[in-house]
Amino acid sequence: MTPRSPGRDNRLVSTVTFPRIVATDLDGTLLTSTGSVSPRTRQALRAARAAGAEIVFVTARAPRGVQEIAAQAEATGTAICSNGAVVYDLATDEITAISPLDPQAARKVAEALALALPDVGLAVETGRNVLIEAAYTRRIEHDVAFYREVDSVFGVDQPIVKLLALSPSRTADEMYAAVSDTIGDLAEVTYSGLEGLLEISAPGVTKAATLDRLCRERGVGAGDVVAFGDMPNDLAVLLYAGAGYAMANAHEMVLAAAEHRTLSNDEDGVAVVLEDLLGRAA
Incomplete structure (x- = not known):
């Protein structure tokens, strides 16, 4: 995109x-x-x-x-x-x-991610805290106190400021190439590092x-x-x-x-x- x-x-x-x-x-x-x-x-x-x-x-x-x-x-x-x-x-x-990203749109994005990147792990930035699933293994030392482990990031009533997608086997460039066309207008997809992490926001944000x-x-x-x-x-x-x-x-x-x-x-x-x-x- x-x-x-x-x-x-x-x-x-x-x-x-x-x-x-x-x-x-x-x-x-x-x-x-x-x-x-x-x-x-x-x-x-x-x-x-x-x-x-x-x-x-x-x-x-x-x-x-x-x-x-x-x-x-x-x-x-x-x-x-x-x-x-x-x-x-x-x-x-x-x-x-x-x-925030609409929860229904976020679910559709998550489905597209799972199809393109089978090893993907998800987390949600709520603005103040981070909800993390088991497959999301990234840890930032100064942020650990704000992490909350959940079975599913969609099972908690919190705003989805950013949906975070982590792949241990791909770079961010590779992940972006794999999913950007599929996600299309559902969300904004970008990244701010070279590791395998995509940052996904509401359309137009x-x-x-x-x-x-x-x-x-x-x-x-x-x-x-x-x-x-x-x-x-x-x-x-x-x-x-x-x-x-x-x-x-x-x-x-x-x-x-x-x-x-x-x-x-x-x-x-x-x-x-x-x-x-x-x-x-x-």
Whole structure:
């Protein structure tokens, strides 16, 4: 499925002032490989805010996964989480909007997954917790406290913010190729890593669509957005923004499609671009 980019008709980059929104992915983008915000990046974000920009995290992470990062980055505004399915207020620790996958559609997606990937294991991100079936063997250390083991992810009355599909025998690229056409318009299918994990959201729910809605609420055009990302789930955001930058460490699909590139996450690639833009706007 080709990433959809709302607002592309209004992508002319502003050359007069500093962008009004800095939309950035976290893992592999803003964060170093150790999962931290470097001093240089923190300073660049501080300078961007001083120039009038709003920093918006646009991440696959659930809200619980962004609080520590927000503290490091000195961010207190809005985060777009769970690939666009959740809008989260960093200052109040409140989920202000949620766009879950319809349970019946999710069941149909699960059936398609099982046919194409017999060893698939399922989990559901609810926004605050993760429901996991026995075959879903992926464990993230800092998330273990939020896991709840269930016989079936469809037997619990919780919102399906993201349906997670894990295959121990395939890469995410291979999984995507195997199921994307079958799932079709039932859901949005993407991924944010190379391991065998797909992330599935409600139709039309993407990072870019939610960012577009946030921009419209603020009266901001796409041309006043600068964006950064590294994985296929970031691509629509990079295409939406007036200036979308792929990290040097980005997935080959992202590198091939993005108009701009910057240095890797471990080379402060986000900070390098922001410093340059700040210099031009001075």
